[in-house]
Structures are given as C-alpha cells and as structure tokens.
Amino acid sequence: MTALLRPATEILEKLVGFDTVSRNSNLALIEWIARHLAGQGVAATVLKSPDGTKANLFASIGPRTDGGIVLSGHTDVVPVDGQIWLRDPFRMTSENGRYYGRGTTDMKGYIACVLALVPQLLQARLKRPVHFAFSYDEEVGCFGAHGLVDHIKAAGIRPHMAFIGEPTRMQVVNGHKGSCGMLTSITGRSCHSSRTDLGANAIYAAMDVVAVLRRRAEALEADPSDTMFDPPYTTVSVGVLNSGTARNAVPGDATIQWDIRATRPGMLDPIRQELDAEVRGRILPALRARHAGAEIATETIYDVPPLTPEPDAEAEVLAKRLAGTNDATTAPYGSEAGIFQQAGIPTIICGPGDIAQAHIADEWIEVSELESCLGFLARLVKHESAS
Numbered sequence: 146m147t148a149l150l151r152p153a154t155e156i157l158e159k160l161v162g163f164d165t166v167s168r169n170s171n172l173a174l175i176e177w178i179a180r181h182l183a184g185q186g187v188a189a190t191v192l193k194s195p196d197g198t199k200a201n202l203f204a205s206i207g208p209r210t211d212g213g214i215v216l217s218g219h220t221d222v223v224p225v226d227g228q229i230w231l232r233d234p235f236r237m238t239s240e241n242g243r244y245y246g247r248g249t250t251d252m253k254g255y256i257a258c259v260l261a262l263v264p265q266l267l268q269a270r271l272k273r274p275v276h277f278a279f280s281y282d283e284e285v286g287c288f289g290a291h292g293l294v295d296h297i298k299a300a301g302i303r304p305h306m307a308f309i310g311e312p313t314r315m316q317v318v319n320g321h322k323g324s325c326g327m328l329t330s331i332t333g334r335s336c337h338s339s340r341t342d343l344g345a346n347a348i349y350a351a352m353d354v355v356a357v358l359r360r361r362a363e364a365l366e367a368d369p370s371d372t373m374f375d376p377p378y379t380t381v382s383v384g385v386l387n388s389g390t391a392r393n394a395v396p397g398d399a400t401i402q403w404d405i406r407a408t409r410p411g412m413l414d415p416i417r418q419e420l421d422a423e424v425r426g427r428i429l430p431a432l433r434a435r436h437a438g439a440e441i442a443t444e445t446i447y448d449v450p451p452l453t454p455e456p457d458a459e460a461e462v463l464a465k466r467l468a469g470t471n472d473a474t475t476a477p478y479g480s481e482a483g484i485f486q487q488a489g490i491p492t493i494i495c496g497p498g499d500i501a502q503a504h505i506a507d508e509w510i511e512v513s514e515l516e517s518c519l520g521f522l523a524r525l526v527k528h529e530s531a532s
C-alpha cells in the first residue's frame with residue numbers, strides 16, 4: 146500500500162462530504178481546498194463564476210517559470226435525485242475494497258490523489274511547475290473550465306501539457322467527440338383550432354426544423370469514416386420537443402433541444418449553416434406568411450470541443466510512459482480536455498475509476514484504482530524532479 150493512500154482517503158472523505166451537485170454552490174469545497182493548500186504553504190487563486198456563486202481553483206507548485214504540467218479535474222457532481230441509494234451519497238463509506246459516495250469516481254477521487262501529492266511536490270526539486278486546475282459546472286456543459294483557461298492565458302503560464310483525471314481506469318485517453326447543446330425556439334401565433342386561418346402553427350414549423358436535422362444526421366451516418374470513435378461519425382440528435390397546450394388550440398410556441406457530437410473541430414458550422422439556410426429560405430417565410438411577427442431562433446447552450454489525438458505531443462508520450470503502456474484509446478464521453486487543447490495546451494485524459502461507476506446510485510471507486518493513480522502521480526513527480 147502506498148503511503149499516500151491514507152491522506153488521499155482522508156481528503157476524499159472530506160470532498161465527498163460537500164454536496165457539490167452542479168446546481169449548488171461549490172464554494173465551501175473550494176474554500177476547504179484553498180485552506181488545505183494554504184496550510185502547506187501553497188497559495189491558491191480562487192476564480193469566481195460570473196454570478197459569484199461558484200468558483201474554480203488554480204494553484205502552482207515548483208519554480209515560478211513558464212510552462213509545466215496542469216493536473217485538472219472538476220469539483221461538481223451529478224444529482225442523486227430519482228436514484229435509489231442504499232448509502233448516504235454525501236458521506237463516504239468503505240466496503241470490500243471500495244469507497245462509496247457521490248463523486249468518488251467522477252471525479253473527486255482524482256482530486257484527492259492530486260491533493261495528497263502536495264508534500265511530495267513540495268519536497269521535490271521540480272524542473273518545471275505543476276499546476277492544479279479544479280473547475281465548477283463540468284457536468285452541465287463544462288462552463289467553469291473556460292475561466293481556468295482564461296486565467297492560464299492571462300497569467301502567461303503557457304503549460305506544456307494538461308492531464309485531466311476523468312475516470313479511465315488509468316488508461317491514456319487521447320480523444321473524444323465534442324458535445325454541443327443546441328436550442329431552437331419557434332414563435333408562431335396561437336388561436337382556436339376552429340380558426341386555423343388566424344394562427345401560425347409552431348409545431349408544423351418545428352417538424353420542418355426536425356426534418357432538416359434528421360436528414361443531416363442520416364447523411365453523416367452514411368459516412369462512417371472517423372473509425373476511432375463509436376459510432377464512427379458525427380451524430381445529430383433531437384432530444385426534446387416542447388409545444389402545445391390543447392388539442393383544440395393551434396400552438397404558438399415550440400422549442401427543440403438538440404445535440405451534436407462532433408468527431409473533430411469544424412463540424413458544427415456546416416450543420417448550423419444548413420439549418421439557418423433552410424430556416425431563412427423556406428421554413429420562416431412559410432410561418433411569416435401566416436403571421437408577420439413569427440420568429441425562429443437557434444442558440445448554442447453549451448459547446449464542449451472535441452479532444453483530437455496528438456500522439457506525438459509530450460502529453461501523450463509522457464502519460465503513456467507513466468502509465469506503463471504503449472496504447473491510447475478514445476472515450477465515449479465529453480470532457481474539459483478539448484477546452485485545454487483548444488487553448489493550445491496538449492492534453493490527455495487519465496484518471497482512476499471506471500466510467501461505468503460514474504453517475505450511478507451507490508457510486509464507488511476501487512481503492513486499488515486510487516493506488517494506481519497515486520503510483521502514476523508519484524512517477525510524474527520523479528520524472529519532473531531534477532534528481
């Protein structure tokens with residue numbers, strides 16, 4: 146058993162105790178981490194969200210030079226609503242070589258391992274800095290990570306690489322699809338169903354919008370060329386269509402929530418442009434012919450960029466070496482990794498736990514996964530030390 150397991154366990158127990166479901170504030174947890182670091186002489190920068198209710202945390206250890214390695218994770222967790230838990234989700238328990246609690250796998254376990262590493266990092270003669278970057282609101286659209294990347298840019302740090310500790314069972318993940326949440330809102334005019342001549346039916350317009358998206362989705366499906374992903378193409382999917390109040394009323398409003406999972410950068414614009422052209426040229430004029438004030442608007446709710454493999458970048462080369470593997474794989478889920486990569490920082494994902502245990506009732510992580518992660522991080526410290 147590694148000596149770091151006990152402090153990592155104590156920290157994880159503390160972190161799980163904060164109910165940081167994304168809709169809640171994470172400030173208490175961030176303040177606890179800041180105090181924990183301050184107690185060891187490490188100053189942390191707390192970066193508040195625009196409304197001040199949440200925060201990212203950024204801290205650096207080692208020489209005050211450019212570059213270095215970012216170790217990053219998100220502090221928020223998914224809700225437990227509607228799940229049947231046999232245990233208190235926000236009180237960590239230990240059983241049969243597993244730690245149970247919301248966030249143990251996704252991804253407070255990784256943050257606990259990183260924080261447990263602080264004494265080693267402080268003792269080591271680091272050749273370049275190691276940065277901690279902990280975010281808020283990852284689970285609801287990776288909103289917090291942008292503030293971290295902006296801070297890194299503004300501080301002129303230019304890290305050499307970033308490791309994101311999402312659960313991969315300590316496998317090196319070098320790619321995932323992007324995840325883009327879209328909302329199309331349609332405003333027609335409602336009226337009694339006996340006087341359809343007076344209304345502009347928003348459901349009919351919504352059907353036309355959905356038909357465009359479906360046609361596009363089928364065209365993308367017909368070209369399965371991005372073989373590193375499953376499925377090997379960009380997906381477009383309509384998830385929610387809200388409209389209507391009564392059988393005998395023409396609906397005046399409709400909203401469509403739809404989703405794009407892009408295999409690479411540059412896929413979103415053509416999809417948006419095709420929809421915009423169809424709306425402008427055909428769907429909106431038809432609606433306006435019935436009601437001059439009709440509107441159709443599409444907005445991006447979140448845009449999590451894809452992570453594109455960079456097999457020759459130092460991030461992947463070093464991560465493989467530390468993980469003792471020659472292989473890298475792709476993940477089926479989105480993460481903050483693409484946001485760091487988009488900012489010019491080579492990035493990979495490697496963290497403890499299995500994604501199969503994330504987001505579920507009685508979420509758990511194997512203790513051995515934390516030990517693997519601590520081993521990986523200890524090798525990182527050794528690699529980054531002058532002697």
Ligand SMILES: [Zn+2]
Binds near residue numbers: 251
């Ligand atoms: Zn996560």
